[in-house]
Amino acid sequence: MRRIVVHIALVAGAALALGGCGFADVRAPVPEFMRAKAPDPPAMGTPPDVKLLLRQKLDSVFVAASQPTEVRVSEPRPNLRGPGWTACVKAEVVSVTGQPLGTQTYRIEISDGAIADRQKVEGEDTCATESYELV
Template identity: 85%
Template sequence: MRRIVVHFALVAGAALTLAGCGFADIRSPVPELMRAKAPEPPALGAPPDVKMLLRQKLDSVFTAASQPTQVRVSEPRPNLRGPGWTACVKAEVVSVTGKPLGTQTYRIEFADGAIADRQKVEPEDTCSTESYEPV
């Protein structure tokens, strides 16, 4: 009986040891040959026609009440924060009371050929170094 228990314990220990021999996560601190391969990034499609999208959907970036004028846009760039493309948009806008607010700049993101998101420009954005063209 004791012999069966010892054999069972050895088989269970060997099974647990071998169970840990699978491939590790790509960020695991094991030699690279034991890591799983990193997934391929999705293929980046053709850049969107930013000017046409802004002409069609300017209200998705600036509210109609802000009466945007002198709208300018930068060239689309691959989005470093996720899939898709990004561009910067500038326009002269007014407040709800009609007072000029000056130039407002937004970073817009594109997904599936449409404007997916807009964010007010932050200091770490590269919008200040971009060159702009009128829409």
């Protein structure tokens, strides 16, 4: 009788131990065959019409008092920091006193078909290597 109880206990213990085995996280330090499959990246859909967005809401990128001219835009790219798209926008602008400031470049973030954010481009940004088209 004691032997049967020991066997049942061993089988139950082994079942519990093996029941805890499953697929590990994608980044777990286990062999590849034991890891879960990495999730597929979300589908991006079609790129937005950035030219149309800028024609409709240019004031969301450049202040109206700066009188932006020769507005140029790059092709939209998928945003690496989150959902949506990014593009670079250049324009010739003037100061409040009317003095030319030269070309100003901004990186815009497009989310849900609208311009969600803009940031002035620094020197090491990739906007310097983009090709631009007039809006």
